[in-house]
Amino acid sequence: MKLVKGFLWLLVGAVVVVGGSLFWLPQFTKNKHSELVMALDNVNPVVKPETVYALTTTKPVRQFTGGAGEKEYTYRLTTYNDRGQTRIVMFDAQWRLKPQRFLKIKTKGQNVESWTATARQEVPSGVRQNLLMS
Structure with a gap:
């Protein structure tokens, strides 16, 4: 019985540590x-x-x-979501991006899944204002 109790406490402790780290990690990885x-x-x-x-x-x-001998470029950009929260992301592009263009970037944390150029009017107005002021 003592062994089962010890195992259950160990299991509960492991669940708390793993669960807590899942919620803590996004704060640690932001802007890294x-x-x-x-x-x-x-x-x-x-x-x-x-x-x-x-x-x-x-x-x-x-x-x-790049691996096939092509030129690639790494960009580091300050981004805003629709709630005005900022995040710095880095991603690679196979060509030089034109300056002062708006990008719509789909991310999962610091992982950039995709990005596309977007028209100024498609950027939410609050976000557009933040981008132009930064």
Whole structure:
């Protein structure tokens, strides 16, 4: 009986630690940029997919040659969601982005799932105002 009680307490403790870390990890990974952070956000069920918006900058933060010999560019952009919350994301593009263009970015935490250029009028007005002021 003592062994069963000990096992149950161990199991409860493990559930509390794992459950707590699922809720704590998104605060730890926010605005961090590594493969590990993106992987953690991608598998964490607490982190929900979200659409954020950005205004492109003039230059990428890095330019490199991809696996097939093509040029690729890394961008680091400040984004806003429709509630006005900010997040910094990094992603790669296969071409240079034109400066001062609006992007609609689908993310899951720090993991950028997709991005597309979008018209100014398709960006929510509060978000557009934040982007133009930053």
